[in-house]
Amino acid sequence: MSDRFPIFGSPAYIPCGNCPAGQMHSQHVTYFTWLGDQLITVPDFPAWVCDVCGRREYDPRALNQLSLILAPNAGKSTRKHSLPRRANPKRKGSRSTPAG
């Protein structure tokens, strides 16, 4: 898996996919998303913003972390109930060996 996004905050930039000359730099923006019918705003969200056309792409790592925060049940496997084993308390009688 190749990630075209460098580490956020590094001086690196990525070429803009929207315009030929633009460079996308790391900036903090306000992220908006809908959670059900509730609008969530996340200030200081890491994003890559083109200095020419203004195109912005949110940092995929930050998006991934945010999705974990907003949907804590995502990715969890449903727990299966297993019946408890029935312990058998019955003991077999100990054999008595005939002595002598």
Ligand SMILES: [Zn+2]
């Ligand atoms: Zn651009």
